[in-house]
Amino acid sequence: MKKMKPWMFAALFAIVCGASIVTGCCSKEKNTPVLSPTDDSSQFVTLTDVVPDAILEIRYYGTYNFVGARIDGYEQPTALLTKQAAKALKEVSDDVMSQGYRLKIYDAYRPQKGVDHFVRWSLDTADTKMKTFFYPDLDKSVLFEQDYIMAKSGHTRGSTVDLTLFDMQTEKELDMGGTFDWFGPESHPDFCGNPETGEYTGDNSKSLANPKRSITEEQFKNRMILRRAMLAHGFKPLDSEWWHFTLEEEPFPDTYFTFPVKQLAN
Numbered sequence: 001m002k003k004m005k006p007w008m009f010a011a012l013f014a015i016v017c018g019a020s021i022v023t024g025c026c027s028k029e030k031n032t033p034v035l036s037p038t039d040d041s042s043q044f045v046t047l048t049d050v051v052p053d054a055i056l057e058i059r060y061y062g063t064y065n066f067v068g069a070r071i072d073g074y075e076q077p078t079a080l081l082t083k084q085a086a087k088a089l090k091e092v093s094d095d096v097m098s099q100g101y102r103l104k105i106y107d108a109y110r111p112q113k114g115v116d117h118f119v120r121w122s123l124d125t126a127d128t129k130m131k132t133f134f135y136p137d138l139d140k141s142v143l144f145e146q147d148y149i150m151a152k153s154g155h156t157r158g159s160t161v162d163l164t165l166f167d168m169q170t171e172k173e174l175d176m177g178g179t180f181d182w183f184g185p186e187s188h189p190d191f192c193g194n195p196e197t198g199e200y201t202g203d204n205s206k207s208l209a210n211p212k213r214s215i216t217e218e219q220f221k222n223r224m225i226l227r228r229a230m231l232a233h234g235f236k237p238l239d240s241e242w243w244h245f246t247l248e249e250e251p252f253p254d255t256y257f258t259f260p261v262k263q264l265a266n
């Protein structure tokens with residue numbers, strides 16, 4: 001393991017001391033520590049109880065993720081969301097079903113244990129077994145300082161979801177031109193196009209790769225199908241991940257939950 005920088009000691013101190021700052025690969029957010037209720041899942045639902053048509057591929061329960069191991073706090077391969085977020089996602093599901101698609105969920109609520117696991121992994125710079133699949137253009141040592149592993153995760157507030165579309169005609173995932181949790185500008189919604197207008201430009205100048213990577217017009221438009229449906233039903237996007245959306249009127253904007261991911265009792 002490489003010599004630790006000062007910010008690395010600070011991150012470890014937060015974990016060891018049980019601080020309320022949590023971490024995860026998500027957006028920049030205000031750095032205001034908030035104590036979260038312990039194991040209070042009363043305002044959450046099992047997602048498939050509300051959205052039965054959703055397909056689950058919970059990446060952090062398995063080993064095909066950027067860490068390469070099951071993530072702490074994922075006790076069952078299920079998805080949980082706040083009641084409000086799940087209700088809004090049902091509307092999204094009905095919308096895309098009418099277009100011939102189903103929602104496929106990679107991650108939803110993420111407990112503090114999970115985001116703490118990401119930080120510990122990021123500090124072990126010798127562990128790069130999944131580099132080829134998720135961050136081939138980056139040295140692992142920069143993932144934290146370049147905000148790929150963040151000081152807070154909106155997922156832990158319970159109203160954020162990572163997802164894609166499944167094409168019912170081809171019986172395959174819709175081709176988005178990139179994998180979930182790819183660390184790089186190729187994951188940005190504005191890569192090769194303008195997400196505000198839906199216009200494909202082909203501009204791949206932000207790519208770090210050599211030769212530069214790109215996505216096709218069809219792949220960009222597929223990303224926009226998901227984006228339009230999510231925005232139409234109350235979700236807001238993230239400017240660095242095409243698959244990541246948060247309920248705009250999230251019920252717990254300052255609360256970070258700690259209970260594990262497992263099937264909730266009805």
